[in-house]
Amino acid sequence: xxxxVFEATSQHLDFKIxxxxxxxxxxxxxxxxxxxxxxxxxxxxxxxxxxxxxxxALSVAAExxxxxxxxxxxxxxxAVDIRGRLNPELPSSYTGNAVLTAYAKAKCKAxxxxxxxxxxxxxxxxxxxxxxxxxxxxxxxxxxxxxxPHG
Numbered sequence: 001x002x003x004x005v006f007e008a009t010s011q012h013l014d015f016k017i018x019x020x021x022x023x024x025x026x027x028x029x030x031x032x033x034x035x036x037x038x039x040x041x042x043x044x045x046x047x048x049x050x051x052x053x054x055x056x057a058l059s060v061a062a063e064x065x066x067x068x069x070x071x072x073x074x075x076x077x078x079a080v081d082i083r084g085r086l087n088p089e090l091p092s093s094y095t096g097n098a099v100l101t102a103y104a105k106a107k108c109k110a111x112x113x114x115x116x117x118x119x120x121x122x123x124x125x126x127x128x129x130x131x132x133x134x135x136x137x138x139x140x141x142x143x144x145x146x147x148x149p150h151g
Contacts, residue, residue: 014056020048028116035117040124042117049078050119053104057111070109076123077103080130087132100138102126 020028028047036042053076061069080102083090090098104126111119 018048018052032117032120035115036121037117040121040128042120043124045078046120046123046127047116049076049123050116052076053123054111054116054119057108061108061112070107070112072108073105074108074111075103075105076126077101078123078126080127082130082135085130085132085135100130100135102130 025044025048028051029042029044032042032047032050040046053074056076057074060072060074078101079099081098082100083094083098086098104122106114106119106122
């Protein structure tokens with residue numbers, strides 16, 4: 001059974017702090033670049049997010065120890081700053097929130113078996129879906145329904 005973000009309680013969520021040095025992040029970026037096709041920028045955020053996502057998939061697979069669990073789809077959500085994605089861009093003097101949620105999905109098996117660069121690309125694809133049109137649509141939806149979609 002899948003628990004959506006809106007149904008989750010604190011007992012379903014894990015909170016962890018990962019300390020990575022700039023040298024470790026640099027090595028992750030190099031590792032990702034070796035197996036990336038190059039259509040998504042290899043950023044510090046994307047490599048760290050891909051690493052945490054892969055580790056979570058690995059722990060779930062080991063925890064439950066069932067082959068069928070590898071076929072389960074995993075989703076990771078993360079915030080994306082939309083200031084530079086809007087057309088026209090928000091002025092540099094704008095101080096309010098300008099963030100939307102992006103997501104990436106993949107089967108646990110893919111997260112474990114695909115090259116690291118591919119996982120980084122999947123994370124980057126989520127942010128790339130946040131276009132001007134998408135952002136304005138999400139803002140309109142929020143205005144109309146006074147909230148956020150469940151999904």
